Amino acid sequence: MRLAILGAGDVGRSVADLASEYGHDVVALADSSDAAVDPDGIDVDRALERKLGGDPLGPDDPEAVFETAYDVLVEATPTTLGDAEPGFTHVTRALESDHHVVLANKGPVAERYEELRALEADSEGSIRFEATVGGAIPVLSTIEDSTPQAVTAVRGVLNGTANFILTRMAAEGLDYEHVLAEAQDLGVAEADPTFDVDGTDAALKFVILANVLADGGFSLEDATVEGIQNIPGSALELAAEDGRTIRLIGEASREGIRVGPRLVPENGALAVTGTRNIVQIETKHAGSLHNSGRGAGGPETATAVLSDVGRLPPLDE
Amino acid sequence: MADESAEDEAETDGGVRAYTVRLELVDEPGELLRALAPIADNGGNLLSIHHERGNITPRGHIPVEVDLESPPERFDEIVEGLRDAGVNVIQAGAEHYGEELSVVLVGHIVENDLSGTLSRIEDEADAVVQDLSLAAPDGTDATSSARIRLAIDSGRSDQVFEVVRSIGAEKEFTVVEPLVGGDA
Numbered sequence: 001m002r003l004a005i006l007g008a009g010d011v012g013r014s015v016a017d018l019a020s021e022y023g024h025d026v027v028a029l030a031d032s033s034d035a036a037v038d039p040d041g042i043d044v045d046r047a048l049e050r051k052l053g054g055d056p057l058g059p060d061d062p063e064a065v066f067e068t069a070y071d072v073l074v075e076a077t078p079t080t081l082g083d084a085e086p087g088f089t090h091v092t093r094a095l096e097s098d099h100h101v102v103l104a105n106k107g108p109v110a111e112r113y114e115e116l117r118a119l120e121a122d123s124e125g126s127i128r129f130e131a132t133v134g135g136a137i138p139v140l141s142t143i144e145d146s147t148p149q150a151v152t153a154v155r156g157v158l159n160g161t162a163n164f165i166l167t168r169m170a171a172e173g174l175d176y177e178h179v180l181a182e183a184q185d186l187g188v189a190e191a192d193p194t195f196d197v198d199g200t201d202a203a204l205k206f207v208i209l210a211n212v213l214a215d216g217g218f219s220l221e222d223a224t225v226e227g228i229q230n231i232p233g234s235a236l237e238l239a240a241e242d243g244r245t246i247r248l249i250g251e252a253s254r255e256g257i258r259v260g261p262r263l264v265p266e267n268g269a270l271a272v273t274g275t276r277n278i279v280q281i282e283t284k285h286a287g288s289l290h291n292s293g294r295g296a297g298g299p300e301t302a303t304a305v306l307s308d309v310g311r312l313p314p315l316d317e
Numbered sequence: 318m319a320d321e322s323a324e325d326e327a328e329t330d331g332g333v334r335a336y337t338v339r340l341e342l343v344d345e346p347g348e349l350l351r352a353l354a355p356i357a358d359n360g361g362n363l364l365s366i367h368h369e370r371g372n373i374t375p376r377g378h379i380p381v382e383v384d385l386e387s388p389p390e391r392f393d394e395i396v397e398g399l400r401d402a403g404v405n406v407i408q409a410g411a412e413h414y415g416e417e418l419s420v421v422l423v424g425h426i427v428e429n430d431l432s433g434t435l436s437r438i439e440d441e442a443d444a445v446v447q448d449l450s451l452a453a454p455d456g457t458d459a460t461s462s463a464r465i466r467l468a469i470d471s472g473r474s475d476q477v478f479e480v481v482r483s484i485g486a487e488k489e490f491t492v493v494e495p496l497v498g499g500d501a
Contacts, residue, residue, distance in 0.1 A: 232460055235462040263494065263495040266335075
């Protein structure tokens with residue numbers, strides 16, 4: 001497949017870097033200001049070197065991405081809330097011109113799911129978005145394999161930063177502010193960790209899961225969301241006295257979405273440690289499935305994007 | 318396909334889980350010890366025992382509550398082992414399914430009428446506060462945490478959570494509920 005990649009952050013760059021290993025060609029790579037476009041395949045190494053050196057990715061205008069011949073648009077621009085722009089427009093343009101779209105950007109899938117599906121229905125192309133939920137962990141493909149109708153609920157930990165903070169607080173008996181500062185030093189938490197610690201990032205993923213289970217109907221404003229900012233070290237100590245710990249747990253079902261700090265058994269499956277993520281997929285006929293792994297990171301998320309590309313049917317020219 | 322011998326081995330992939338088993342014991346010497354043996358014999362790890370000597374069940378026995386950990390696949394064997402040993406098991410299962418649940422409250426708990434909070438939970442949620450554990454590392458006039466263990470009627474956890482949530486919202490507490498459902 002010929003990939004046109006929008007967004008040159010960690011995920012976009014890793015997709016470009018790993019594409020050839022998966023047997024795909026990169027014909028375009030763009031950030032918000034510049035692009036490298038070549039219908040015969042761009043020189044990925046050179047474009048990445050330039051980007052990391054602070055130079056433009058290439059000599060082209062990002063607009064040229066849509067004018068070149070490609071099969072799959074990889075939407076890896078930063079997640080935005082509300083109208084989910086400019087990601088939503090990128091997806092629209094690709095589908096309207098009968099191309100496939102693989103998203104790593106959560107915005108359009110969480111906030112405008114029904115519109116995406118309507119656009120897909122009128123297009124020769126398909127959309128896939130495994131990378132939006134749980135990074136490298138196969139969550140949506142597991143639900144697809146079980147069929148969404150046979151899945152009653154999905155629960156779990158889908159934010160590594162919040163999980164890291166709670167794990168460290170419990171292990172070291174430290175308070176939130178202290179551990180957050182440590183996480184920022186380690187690069188686990190971003191300079192502005194708001195969306196990670198207030199539950200928004202996890203909520204977007206569980207909104208996407210609820211949309212998949214119910215075939216749409218949800219956006220972020222439908223979710224009940226609480227963060228971990230108010231959890232002191234003493235609460236984790238009390239939980240531990242009782243063989244429990246506290247994790248930022250999300251729940252998605254056809255009824256709705258809820259994300260908040262919850263008590264879970266200390267040695268239970270959902271009490272993963274550090275930045276690890278886990279989902280528990282509750283099925284009608286086969287009990288619970290647990291998928292765990294790295295929920296973020298450039299190469300990790302890129303593998304989910306490239307697995308999606310591999311699942312796409314060939315397009316008729 | 319697993320061969321026959323694999324059936325005897327606990328599948329530990331899902332880790333161990335905490336369970337609460339309620340037993341009824343005859344008030345005779347050695348009964349408690351006898352009742353606990355099948356737990357360890359079947360691979361369970363004993364966490365705590367509540368021997369409620371003051372209480373008597375309708376049948377005139379003494380209720381004992383045992384918290385234990387085991388791999389989920391071993392739990393049925395433990396209950397079976399108890400019953401084989403002639404121990405009367407009233408209730409067995411993951412704690413949240415049954416008659417007991419814990420919540421953690423965070424906020425200005427002590428100076429915000431702690432005993433009033435507890436009696437409201439008991440009255441409005443029709444629950445019994447069994448146990449309270451308080452941690453106030455910065456003094457009782459600062460943010461503190463409380464873990465409250467409630468005994469409730471089976472199947473009423475949703476109503477109870479709702480009451481605790483609304484009291485929490487009123488008093489500006491952060492309420493950390495247990496995760497109910499699925500095998501967490």
